[in-house]
Amino acid sequence: MKPAPTLLPTAFLHPAGQALPEPLLALRKQRGAALVDMPLPTRKTENWKYSSKHLKLTDEMAISLPIDGKAGSALAVPGYKVVFINGVMIPEASEYPDLNNILIQRFGDLSDAEASELAGQLDSTLDKNTVQLAGLNSARFEDGLVIRLKAGAVLDQPLFIIHEITAGASGSAFPRIFVDAGTNSQITLVEEYISSGQDAVMVNTVTEFNLAEGANVTSIRLCMDGENVQHVGATGVRQQRSSRFESHCVGFGGPLRRHDLQVSLEGEGAECKLNGVVVTQGTQHYDNHTNIEHVAAHCDSEETYRNIATDKSHAVFNGRIHIHQDAQKSNANMNNNNLLLSTGAEIDTKPELEIYADDVKCAHGATIGQLDEESLFYLVSRGIGRREANVLLTMAFINELVAQIPLEVVRDTVQVRLNHFFDQSFQGI
Amino acid sequence: MLSIKNLHASVEGKEILKGINLEIKAGEVHAIMGPNGSGKSTLSQVLAGNDAFEVTSGEVTLNGENLLEKETEERAREGVFLAFQYPVEIPGVSNLQFMRTAVNAMRHHKGEPEMNAAEFMKLAREVSKQVDLDPAFLKRGVNEGFSGGEKKRNEIMQALLLQPKLAILDETDSGLDIDALKVVSDGVNALRAQDRAILMVTHYQRLLDHIVPDYVHVLADGKIVKSGGRELALELEERGYGWLGIKEDATEASSAN
Numbered sequence: 001m002k003p004a005p006t007l008l009p010t011a012f013l014h015p016a017g018q019a020l021p022e023p024l025l026a027l028r029k030q031r032g033a034a035l036v037d038m039p040l041p042t043r044k045t046e047n048w049k050y051s052s053k054h055l056k057l058t059d060e061m062a063i064s065l066p067i068d069g070k071a072g073s074a075l076a077v078p079g080y081k082v083v084f085i086n087g088v089m090i091p092e093a094s095e096y097p098d099l100n101n102i103l104i105q106r107f108g109d110l111s112d113a114e115a116s117e118l119a120g121q122l123d124s125t126l127d128k129n130t131v132q133l134a135g136l137n138s139a140r141f142e143d144g145l146v147i148r149l150k151a152g153a154v155l156d157q158p159l160f161i162i163h164e165i166t167a168g169a170s171g172s173a174f175p176r177i178f179v180d181a182g183t184n185s186q187i188t189l190v191e192e193y194i195s196s197g198q199d200a201v202m203v204n205t206v207t208e209f210n211l212a213e214g215a216n217v218t219s220i221r222l223c224m225d226g227e228n229v230q231h232v233g234a235t236g237v238r239q240q241r242s243s244r245f246e247s248h249c250v251g252f253g254g255p256l257r258r259h260d261l262q263v264s265l266e267g268e269g270a271e272c273k274l275n276g277v278v279v280t281q282g283t284q285h286y287d288n289h290t291n292i293e294h295v296a297a298h299c300d301s302e303e304t305y306r307n308i309a310t311d312k313s314h315a316v317f318n319g320r321i322h323i324h325q326d327a328q329k330s331n332a333n334m335n336n337n338n339l340l341l342s343t344g345a346e347i348d349t350k351p352e353l354e355i356y357a358d359d360v361k362c363a364h365g366a367t368i369g370q371l372d373e374e375s376l377f378y379l380v381s382r383g384i385g386r387r388e389a390n391v392l393l394t395m396a397f398i399n400e401l402v403a404q405i406p407l408e409v410v411r412d413t414v415q416v417r418l419n420h421f422f423d424q425s426f427q428g429i
Numbered sequence: 430m431l432s433i434k435n436l437h438a439s440v441e442g443k444e445i446l447k448g449i450n451l452e453i454k455a456g457e458v459h460a461i462m463g464p465n466g467s468g469k470s471t472l473s474q475v476l477a478g479n480d481a482f483e484v485t486s487g488e489v490t491l492n493g494e495n496l497l498e499k500e501t502e503e504r505a506r507e508g509v510f511l512a513f514q515y516p517v518e519i520p521g522v523s524n525l526q527f528m529r530t531a532v533n534a535m536r537h538h539k540g541e542p543e544m545n546a547a548e549f550m551k552l553a554r555e556v557s558k559q560v561d562l563d564p565a566f567l568k569r570g571v572n573e574g575f576s577g578g579e580k581k582r583n584e585i586m587q588a589l590l591l592q593p594k595l596a597i598l599d600e601t602d603s604g605l606d607i608d609a610l611k612v613v614s615d616g617v618n619a620l621r622a623q624d625r626a627i628l629m630v631t632h633y634q635r636l637l638d639h640i641v642p643d644y645v646h647v648l649a650d651g652k653i654v655k656s657g658g659r660e661l662a663l664e665l666e667e668r669g670y671g672w673l674g675i676k677e678d679a680t681e682a683s684s685a686n
Contacts, residue, residue: 372517373481377479378571388530397521
């Protein structure tokens, strides 16, 4: 007899925060109903096989984190800023323009008509069957941000969305972002996930991008949550004709870090570039699952993910490319390179190519290696210390991707975190 | 300056150096010649501190200090420089960053203040001219996509920047056309100084037309079998190694080279 599946602890089925327009409350309720008998992923669930054991959901963690009125860490950003604390937006800490052609609104401020339009769009970019826990966000979000760029609108500065957890107790946060980028519009969005506090918390995020013809979106996602935060996030992207989506995901490990990134290229000439850098240490776990659907012909996708794992940590990369039958002249290129800095670390990488069109270019490559002894010897033979040589070579592994992040302040933030990682990883050298 | 006494070294349990004795004084230029597989590169690597090679007996001192007990980076900071036969390509680390890190490690060791990026850039541009290397190479990954000759010039550039006490040049002439050979030789000659020793390891004597050594040694099967002046190199060029009872291409050990 098949054992009964493990279900979500029932406390997760009770959303808090009723300050939402009716259509969004109705959507939550509907999504919540689907969770009642949803089995949690186990090691037999293919896309969760390495991560299910790290998913630890208890009734205690189901509680929405209190909104304690803190304004969070004051972060100076060179652009606009929206701050979420524990999954809820803090207008006083946020600074963004009030424009006619770019609407930036929190869910709670939407009219019923606007909320109804949004409710029809939420979840439209993600495949429910493969991003199981996105449904949890849809059932539980208490707040969110919708950004609508009208045709031709260009946001003149990057928009930083700072998601901070300031827990003083266990619990969960469910921030939600929806970006609707109209024809030929342009935006750079930075999502930064950070925490203060040491409590066991789950952050369950969903960010969606809907790109109309010719839209150009750059998304930067920094996953830098605290030591005890389980982060289960998803990003969904739909792209129409000649649109361009560029993603830079940089993540540091935790008890569980999971990011699903799904891109659907639905109009001819659409193009996406997905870069990812993951760094894990201690007993941390990080799992990136990406899926690129080449639905229309003449689309390009370029994906480069690099993992660095040390100590007894574990990184997972699963990259799927699905080229549909009509997607002739698709050009897809996927690379995943991995660096193991210690013998106890583990990296699992799996390219998954499904190609149903006969005139396409689709390439993939995966490597796993250690720091090169000859290179190390060359560096130290010039008087460079061993620790510094290790740092130089480790940075060399990801430099190319860090350098491509288009904002200096983000590169600096990443470098500070990397330096911290190097201090710990190479301290005995 | 450098004193090598009865040095034995092996790699993967196979003995390559079988008792090397060599004294080099400050200001002198020595050339070590020998057929492939004689142990020339092993000697260079052992002096620089590559721990892929195991020193089984013997002693090496630099200015009276035991070199063998020092780590590679300490040797470098105290003035040992090896120009690699096959310089390593390191994509992702810019040549400029690499050289500045090395120069600053050296300055730090001597208690001198570090050079900032602008100061170093100025110095690096000057030195790159000296070895006829386009400053554009400074921005590229270390040796990444460099031709053989460019790599060798990059090695000499590092020697000029680091100003070592003992410069070991491992087959620095190999793979160079005559123009590049001239540039590299000029660089090496610029290194010649009263307080510096140079040890050149080479298969061919043509380098010695440009960099005239004070002494020439012939290495065969892990030992120095003959030493002499400049004229020894010419004699080797003319007569080969056979008259010394040495087989050309001792292939059994060539994998170590």
